Amino acid sequence: MKILVCISNVPDTTTKIKFAEGNASIDTAGIQWVINPWDELSLTRALELRDDAANGVKSVTVVHVGPASAEPTIRKALAIGADDAIRVNTESSDSWFVAAQIAEVAKKEQFDIIMCGIESSDYNGSVVGGMISEFLGIPSVSAVSGIKIENGQPVIIREIDGGKETITVPMPLVVVVQKGIAKEPRIAAMRGIMMARSKPVKLIEPVVVEPLTQIVVFEKPAPRAACNYIDAENAGQLIELLQNEAKVI
Amino acid sequence: MSVLVYTENWDGKFKKLSFELISYAAGVAKMLGTDVTAVSIGKVEDTELKKLGNYGAKKILSIDNDMLITLDNQAYTSVISGIAQTENSRVIIISNNNTGKSIAPRLSVRLKAGVGSGVSKLPLSLAPFTVYKRTYSGNAFAHVVIKTDVKIITLAQNSFDVIDTPNNAVIEKVMVSVDSSLIKTVVKDVQKQTGKILLTDADIVVSGGRGMKSPDNWPALVELASILGAATACSRPVSDEGWRSHEEHTGQTGKIIAPNLYIALGISGATQHLAGISSSKYIVAINTDKDAPIFESAQYGIVGDAMKVLPKLIAAVKELKK
Numbered sequence: 001m002k003i004l005v006c007i008s009n010v011p012d013t014t015t016k017i018k019f020a021e022g023n024a025s026i027d028t029a030g031i032q033w034v035i036n037p038w039d040e041l042s043l044t045r046a047l048e049l050r051d052d053a054a055n056g057v058k059s060v061t062v063v064h065v066g067p068a069s070a071e072p073t074i075r076k077a078l079a080i081g082a083d084d085a086i087r088v089n090t091e092s093s094d095s096w097f098v099a100a101q102i103a104e105v106a107k108k109e110q111f112d113i114i115m116c117g118i119e120s121s122d123y124n125g126s127v128v129g130g131m132i133s134e135f136l137g138i139p140s141v142s143a144v145s146g147i148k149i150e151n152g153q154p155v156i157i158r159e160i161d162g163g164k165e166t167i168t169v170p171m172p173l174v175v176v177v178q179k180g181i182a183k184e185p186r187i188a189a190m191r192g193i194m195m196a197r198s199k200p201v202k203l204i205e206p207v208v209v210e211p212l213t214q215i216v217v218f219e220k221p222a223p224r225a226a227c228n229y230i231d232a233e234n235a236g237q238l239i240e241l242l243q244n245e246a247k248v249i
Numbered sequence: 250m251s252v253l254v255y256t257e258n259w260d261g262k263f264k265k266l267s268f269e270l271i272s273y274a275a276g277v278a279k280m281l282g283t284d285v286t287a288v289s290i291g292k293v294e295d296t297e298l299k300k301l302g303n304y305g306a307k308k309i310l311s312i313d314n315d316m317l318i319t320l321d322n323q324a325y326t327s328v329i330s331g332i333a334q335t336e337n338s339r340v341i342i343i344s345n346n347n348t349g350k351s352i353a354p355r356l357s358v359r360l361k362a363g364v365g366s367g368v369s370k371l372p373l374s375l376a377p378f379t380v381y382k383r384t385y386s387g388n389a390f391a392h393v394v395i396k397t398d399v400k401i402i403t404l405a406q407n408s409f410d411v412i413d414t415p416n417n418a419v420i421e422k423v424m425v426s427v428d429s430s431l432i433k434t435v436v437k438d439v440q441k442q443t444g445k446i447l448l449t450d451a452d453i454v455v456s457g458g459r460g461m462k463s464p465d466n467w468p469a470l471v472e473l474a475s476i477l478g479a480a481t482a483c484s485r486p487v488s489d490e491g492w493r494s495h496e497e498h499t500g501q502t503g504k505i506i507a508p509n510l511y512i513a514l515g516i517s518g519a520t521q522h523l524a525g526i527s528s529s530k531y532i533v534a535i536n537t538d539k540d541a542p543i544f545e546s547a548q549y550g551i552v553g554d555a556m557k558v559l560p561k562l563i564a565a566v567k568e569l570k571k
Binding site (some may be wrong): 011013014016017019026037038041072094095096099118121122123124125126127128129130132133134135139140141142143145155158159160161162163164165166167168169170173176178179180184211212213214215216218219220221224225227228229230231232234235236237238239240241242243246248249 | 259260264285319320321322323326345346347348350351352353354355357358359361362363364365366367379382383384385386387388389390391392393394395396397403410433434435436438439440441442447449452453458477489494495496498501502503509510519520521524527531532533534544546547548550551552553554557558561562564565566568569
């Protein structure tokens with residue numbers, strides 16, 4: 001069994017976002033780039049599955065669609081434990097473009113399970129995994145908070161709106177993961193970092209795909225009014241304000 | 250031409266988000282000079298279906314097929330894309346919840362329709378078709394142009410008010426044939442949340458952080474939530490410690506919510522937490538640390554110990570409900 005983990009390269013989640021001139025893109029000066037948090041959890045779970053020999057997972061490959069500047073993030077994924085990596089050498093434009101590129105990679109090399117995070121912390125799109133599955137004509141499961149292998153087949157827990165379900169879906173499939181899939185992201189050890197240097201990163205040129213959407217401009221969220229402080233001794237007054245002023249209770 | 254809405258129900262009753270979706274769709278349809286068609290999949294009585302007309306649906310297509318009891322996104326995509334084609338839908342509106350995130354991307358590829366996801370306002374313009382969406386986990390919003398003829402919008406929950414727009418809606422029962430070989434999802438076990446208000450659906454959320462000090466202190470928080478008719482939530486450290494289930498974790502990697510009122514008890518307000526709650530209409534912060542970043546996002550604040558403030562709030566709400 002082979003697993004492909006899709007990783008996105010995003011600004012560290014504590015970054016204060018600033019826009020570049022014209023507000024059509026963000027100012028990348030000084031930004032620390034990291035593996036998208038959901039992708040990091042997804043990679044961690046893939047490695048856990050591989051590391052238990054009973055599951056029969058032969059390899060975990062990571063794929064990233066992006067320029068050479070994303071190499072440190074890919075190396076980090078290798079240092080955490082991925083066996084090899086593929087980088088589609090292009091600037092990513094929209095979700096459709098990224099999904100189409102990954103689907104092309106998956107067509108050439110057969111993977112049994114393709115794992116994606118449920119969203120990226122930058123674009124918050126939540127569509128790449130589902131698109132890949134439809135491009136490939138294979139099943140996908142969204143909002144997955146658990147996956148294990150039983151008798152060579154995946155058993156999946158997915159969150160539905162108002163509960164959770166344990167389901168089986170035949171491979172090949174796309175698993176779109178959310179929090180809960182792994183307890184904590186795996187951290188690279190020194191040995192992993194050393195080994196990552198010699199692990200293969202295969203470079204693939206992109207296929208021609210016309211994006212369907214385009215960001216024209218960014219804006220900051222509307223500023224909130226200053227906080228109205230209520231004395232802790234008179235905390236009950238808060239309830240009155242919520243009822244009569246904010247009218248929310 | 251039409252604006253198509255995929256509605257969701259829970260045990261035969263429409264979720265609140267379905268009325269938000271219809272209200273939103275009515276706004277889009279008005280801009281386009283067309284009508285709203287709603288799709289309902291599942292066993293829903295006519296009296297319930299009619300409710301969709303109250304918010305502006307003109308036509309309600311009800312599909313009740315045993316093959317569609319389980320959410321299998323390939324089967325659902327076939328059904329919805331078929332309807333979108335027959336109805337000549339130009340815009341398809343779906344919730345940006347787990348179900349919507351499962352269906353929208355497949356539908357996008359099937360219909361070659363661009364997706365605007367997590368949208369929270371009516372389109373900013375029709376030509377080019379521009380939507381307003383959340384990016385950078387709430388730290389920025391983007392104007393996104395969808396270039397395709399057919400557009401898919403996934404609407405952020407609680408971002409659009411339910412608006413009464415009574416319409417004389419017609420209900421049509423639609424028979425669909427679902428190819429059983431298409432259905433790959435086999436459900437082994439279901440755990441439904443019962444008797445609890447869904448966190449993502451709630452108008453009021455009461456949430457606790459590490460400042461609650463111990464899981465033993467939660468009963469007071471739960472009581473406040475209960476008398477307010479609120480859902481309970483927590484910050485990441487709390488779910489990581491196992492004090493509360495990770496299903497309650499709100500924040501960047503947890504649930505993203507936008508209630509009318511979010512009461513944060515003992516939560517300092519790290520960027521990652523704010524990313525999950527910043528779209529709330531009102532935020533109340535209760536924290537011992539007057540410099541906690543949560544106060545910058547809050548409209549109401551109390552500098553104090555959550556455990557001392559909670560009984561006062563409970564007493565005040567009880568007084569109010571008398």
